[in-house]
């Protein structure tokens with residue numbers, strides 16, 4: 001065997017060791033999530049992720065390939081989150097709620113914590129139509145927009161383990177709710193009209209609110225929609241005065257409770 005062959009053999013041994021380590025690591029990740037779940041422990045611990053990253057950064061300091069190794073570890077961390085998400089939710093998480101209830105913020109946060117793909121319905125519709133939601137309403141009318149929403153929801157049934165952030169009016173159609181529930185659990189985010197007003201007052205991409213940015217209008221429209229929102233929801237999360245990590249943790253815990261209840265009913 002010449003020197004080059006010998007180096008290649010040693011490299012192959014290294015790869016095998018990495019592979020074994022990764023498989024062992026993934027089992028440990030699975031073990032951690034199962035343990036947290038069965039002991040009703042907090043699932044989301046952003047501090048832990050930061051601690052791990054800092055520890056590695058310390059070890060890698062002044063190493064020759066620090067950046068390259070750090071990239072690999074970021075990829076490992078990302079995939080650990082995916083493993084956890086797949087274990088926790090084998091379905092889509094569908095976020096509904098009034099405009100400004102926090103659907104996009106929470107969907108980004110969940111995606112960050114569990115490396116789940118997010119589907120922002122308004123963004124996809126707007127991209128496909130090549131214009132803003134306000135322009136779609138102005139050019140084609142609301143009914144046209146609502147039909148696009150329904151079509152997109154039907155399409156989304158092909159997806160698994162994603163977070164869907166719906167438009168505020170999406171659950172108003174019963175068939176939309178049926179689509180959401182086919183492969184997903186529906187999470188209703190609520191907030192008081194005052195909180196909503198503060199969150200939307202400076203934005204201009206919501207045609208229904210454009211000339212109605214005031215608490216009485218928001219309150220009335222919210223009340224008109226409330227029954228349909230509540231009927232669609234598998235779980236309801238109040239968001240007033242809470243931080244996004246806290247809200248995500250509450251969603252995870254309530255979804256796990258719901259899954260536990262379903263399992264118990266199925267077993268009985």
Ligand code: S3P
Pocket residue numbers: 097098099100103122133166167168169170205206207208
């Ligand atoms: C709407 C909410 C908007 C958008 C459209 C209509 C509604 O989405 O879909 O302007 O009827 O409540 P957000 O809830 O994301 O603002």
